[in-house]
Each structure stands twice: as C-alpha cells, then as structure tokens.
Amino acid sequence: MRSSLTRPGLRKIASLILLLGLLALSQAAWAAHGEARPEKRGVLLVAFGTSVAGADAAYVNIEKKLKEEIPGVEVRWAYSSKIVRHKLAGGEKPVKLDSPAEALAKMMDEDFTHVAVQSLQTIPGQEFHALSETARSFSGMPKGMKKVAVGLPLLATTQDLTRVADALAQSAPKERKVGEAVVFVGHGTKHPANVYYPGLQYYLWKKDRLAFVGTVEGSPTREDVLAELAESNVKKAYLVPLLAVAGDHAHNDIAGDEPGSWKTVLTKAGIACVPVLKGTAESDAVAAIWVDHVKAALAQLGTDK
Template structure:
C-alpha cells in the first residue's frame, strides 16, 4: 500500500497521540531520560523524645507495612524541638523537608504523606505547605498526596468517638468519668477539641475533653467533673503517643499535674498511659486516610 505525501500529515497526529498516551506510566527525569514510577509512603508524626512513646510509632509502622507490604516506608518528625533533643542523644530523625529530599534523591516519583497528628492544626498545615512543594519540582516528584489527620470530617469525629469508647478500660463503670487530655493549640483548629466534647457527650456524658495548651482547660474539666458529681476519674491521652504530656502533665507526681490537681479536688485518679495510636480501632482511622491518599497517587 502506498501513501501520498498528504497522508503522512494525517497519520502524524495519530502517532503523536499514541506516544502521549504512553507517557503516563513514566515520570521524566533529567536529560530526557524516563524514570519508571516509584511509589513510597512518608509517615509524619509530631514526635516524642520519650522511649515509652515508641510503642505507638511501632504500632503505626507495623500496620502500614502490613497494609502496604511492597511499598517503602519512611518516617519524619514535624517538631524541630523534638528532633534537636533527640540529636543530642545521638538519634537522628528527619524533618519532613529532609525526608522528602532524600526520597526525591532516591528516585521516588509518587509519595503518600500521612499526617499522624490528631487535628488539622499548625503542624498539619506545615506539612501541607512543605511537602506539596516537591510536586512538579524540576527533577522532583510527579505526585504528592497528604493524608488527613485523625480528626478532619464529621465522619472522622463519629468514628473516633466510637473507637475511643471501645478502648476505655473494661473495669470503668458508667458512674466513673473519663478525662481525655488533648494537646491544644492557638491555631483555629483547636475548635476540634470542644467539638470532640460535643460528640463524646452525646455518646457518654461522663467523657470529658481537656487540653494542655488550648481549650477546654483543666479548670473547665474540674467544673464539669464537679457538676457530674463523679468520684473516680480515668485519665487518658487524646494524643497519638503517651509521651511527655501524658506521663508528666497528665499523670505525673508534680503538684501541678492533672492527676495531682484532680486528686486535691477530691477525685480518685486512674491514669491510662497509652497513646491513641496504640488502640487498633483508632489506628484504623489513620490507616483509612492513608489508603485514600495512596489511592489518589494514581500512576501518572
């Protein structure tokens, strides 16, 4: 079969279209070379300098590697204070920037970054601003998707309430109160703590939410406990890890700890030193967010 000169110009656009459709399975590297898609996961926690907090991180790491057995997993801490403290002890932990830079150098083209924070506050917003800059960077990554923190949507709130309720010590009775200590923040996202109180109150009026550095405060917690006329209080972290805040500010023996303050106020306190990530039902919510983020990576 012979083609006239004009036929070549009709065939050429079709050939170009075929080539373009073949491109999505590759991420272009420099100098015209095409690098195959390489997916990875970056887990970003606030971090902790306390060895006891490692139980939460181990639980998360194990769950992620079980769900994504063939995907490389990296870690980073968003807190510079925690990283510097650990560095003095000889433990080097990447920041989100350094972790992403290393992954870029290793040839990762598609990365799901999962926030292990409780609320979409300052730390989460910092992750968004940082890691998304690596998408589309020259010789950078083709696609970066950030997974939501524990509490983000109305559905998250309801699931978290159910998960926390299922994780309360079995010996606790309905007459006993459960005080959940959250971190708190000056960021507008602090509203998630009063919102949590609303959802918990609907499920169990003796579940009370407080924060270390935001609102509701310990004074608010005391007032609610007195109003409910309870005698026994279970103290539980409303944070992914049972780190410094949980072990010192919440359950410590110092005069200004929550346990000491509430004991002086006449309540019998029972600290529960487990981070929320140590409870499978709560961890599943973070895992669901990661699965959604990873799915949205696609292949191009």
C-alpha cells in the same frame, strides 16, 4: 533528466536532516532523564516525635497496620520537632531522625515519583499546615517528584469524629466502674482547628455521658472539665492522653506530680485520678483511621500507567 537541485540546495537539505536527527536524539535523552522515569511510590509518616523510652510503640503500631493494609508499600519516617530530633541525636544511644524536608529530599534523591505524606497529628492545626506547605514545595519540582499528596490528620471530617468517638469509648479502661469518669486530654491550640476538641466531645457524649474531652493549652479547659465532673458528682476519673503517643505531655502535664498537672489539680478537687499512659495510636481502631487517610492520599496521587 538533470536534477533541479543545486549543490547549495543539497547542503541545506543535509543540514536540515542533521538538525532533525539531533532534535530527535535530544528529545529521547530528555525522556530518558525525565518523563520516562519508572513510577516509584512511597509513604512518609510524619509525627511530632517523642524522646520518651517506649512511647514510640504507638508509631510502630501504625506502621504495622499500614503494611498489613498496603503490602509492599515503602514507608519512611520524619519527626517535625527539632527539639526531639536533637535530643535523640545527642542521647547515650544516638538516633538520627529526619525532618520532613530532609526525608522528602532523600526520597527525591532515591527517585521516588509519587509520595503520600501522612500527618500523625490529631487535628489540622499549625503543625499540619506547616507540613502541608513543606510537602507542596516538593510536588512537581523539576527533575524531582511528580506529585506529593498530604494525608489528613486524625480528626478532619465528621466521619472521623464519629469513628474516633467510637474507638475512644471502646478503649476506656475495663476496670472502670459505674459512676467513674474517663477524661481524654489533648494538647490544644490557639489555632482555629481547636474546634475539633469540643466537636469530639459532642460525639463522645452520645456514647458515654461520663467521657470527657479536655486540653492542656486549648478548649475545653481543665476548669471546663472540672465543672462537668462536679456537676456529675464524679469521685474517680481515668486520665487518658488524646495524643498519638504518651510522651512528655502525657507523663508531665497529664499524669505528673507537678503542681500544675491534671492529676494534681483533679486530686486536690477531691477526684481520685488513675493515669493511663497509652497513646491513641496504640489502639488498632484509631490507627485504622490514620491508615484510611494514607489510602486516600495515595489515591490522590493517581498513576502514570
């Protein structure tokens, strides 16, 4: 029996088969360059940064605790402060630190598909929101990372406030005697997130009535703390940074000999001051809170498996 297909008809069928083959090859190539990429997860720890020698021991402690809790996790670092990065790069022994955007771009170039960006800020203020915006710009980028999640700063939930209050109360100087106070001094901000400092004070007072929270640039102010110290008839206070690291603010604004430092002002008010130059991240109990926030961010990333 003769076929009803004409030569032009056969050519059309052959062309269709060829087209379908090319489409299949194209889809396979697209998968090889995009969807079929193996999953690669990592953590980017982002701090404001410090140029004070030895202060970064606090950062080292957080990374150590993180790797103990999540063995095998790839950890990268970034400093958000341009001033600190430039100062470190121009020192006698130059150190190159990436900005958050630079670090994420490098991770993207190294084929990381899922990245947890962990803020080492104390409160979710301006620095945290700027970091979140940067991280969001990398999430789902064509031929880039599939997903980026941002871990919350130290104080973000009621549970964080209670855990930090417990950790600070336990870390108070052992040599402190009855009637002596401990004052935890944070940076402070005009951002609405400053409310976390008086919130922390509330939970801290449940643990220790002579433990106070103050800020350099926010509220509670130094005057607020002085009034509380006077009302409690305190004659001696330990000044402890409520900062991840004991950097410039700790050495100058809190413990310095300048006329406007906390140490100088409280001393003039008749209160003997003992600065304790340790960042909160040096405390294992505080570092554990940041590590838990990293775990939560990693959980947000999900999996392709």
